[in-house]
Amino acid sequence: MSFEIVTVPCRTDNYAFLVHGNGRTALVDAPEAAPIAATLDGRGWTLDEIWITHHHDDHVEGVAELCGRYGATVRGAAADAHRLPPLDHAIGDGDSFDFAGSTVQVMDVSGHTVGHIAFYLADAKAAFTADSLMALGCGRVFEGTMPMMWQSLSKLAALPRDTTICSGHEYTEANGRFALTIEPNNIALKERLRMVAEARERGEPTVPSKLSTELETNPFLRAGLDDVKMLLDMTGRSDAEVFGEIRRRKDSF
Template structure:
């Protein structure tokens, strides 16, 4: 049976995820903004969380970890580089390490930039990558700790994954991200179509994540800093990719 991914709304605009292997019954939770909605979803489905995978240290991604750990006995996995700012880890990982959820094997990717030590989890069998606040739907995380060149390197790693990969990001920011993207890439027909779909989804309260990487590659300006057309649109034709990314990120910060 194929792996199952469940998106859980938390707090005001956060998302947590369940990754479930139906062949073994094992389930992982990715990020825990708060425990209650996750525990409700687990109970509804009759699943038991065996793993908690943490992407980075920000409170809106780890606030419910201890409550969920107490309730489920799940083991906690997080970045070795971030361990001093995370709940106690049962397994500390670095880029290239493997994480196993039942029969599903995932790889750890260092996606520092939003924070130093931010990681993503890529599970090829589920065709999914859990990116939290690195690559987001039509956006990327604000650069709180790392420089633009670091974030561009991180996003480039994610951009190289198979285009059918589901990008499971951490927030419902897509509508505002779409408005910004249109301000610099308004001639992009795929972007205009996606922005309309996002607006329609939000009008009915539907989540806009996960998204497909192929869609992000076509419409997300933060992944397209290497595109000559977008470079020209921001007045930086011929500039290095990371410098164009820095300009796009700075414009978003002021938007």
């Protein structure tokens, strides 16, 4: 099965994603309706499904309007149903469902919020991670705990290295400036930041990204490495503790 994934810029710095294959189209998150509808209509696609990652307004604001316009069905976390738009299909960690003849796996990636989920579509080699794993970063830990967020990121890090990570915001430049404070001599990181700057100068998104690139450059995925622990003077500390220290530093950066 061949899928086309389209990144749709929304609001100030949000991204939604359209997934099209076998004549069907799904939307991952709905920050606002207008740019998503314009992209659908411009391509001659209708909208069959909306997959919600978490309850924050900048990921669900356009759901009602898009459902009214296209009659799409909505999937979201059963654990978060009380604060999501009305769900047609309530799902949870370890569940899977069929989309366009392919299997979509549901992963609980709580931390940023409790009940945040990600969607992994192996046939497209893509994971839709929203505000869990992000380009050169991860979401703030608003509702969960640092160990919970580390566990969630570790799940995503275990996906195949060629997985495309479709995350929810254009924060890459700022995340990269922080990443350099953790690993100032990371050559792969410096090269990535050069490419990110060039892309932004051209007005291009820096999302999505490859998991292999994140593993080489994203400090939040590298908390378990001995070299990173040494740089932070945290040799011998647990991976989750090191992650928590990196996240706290980013919160005040």
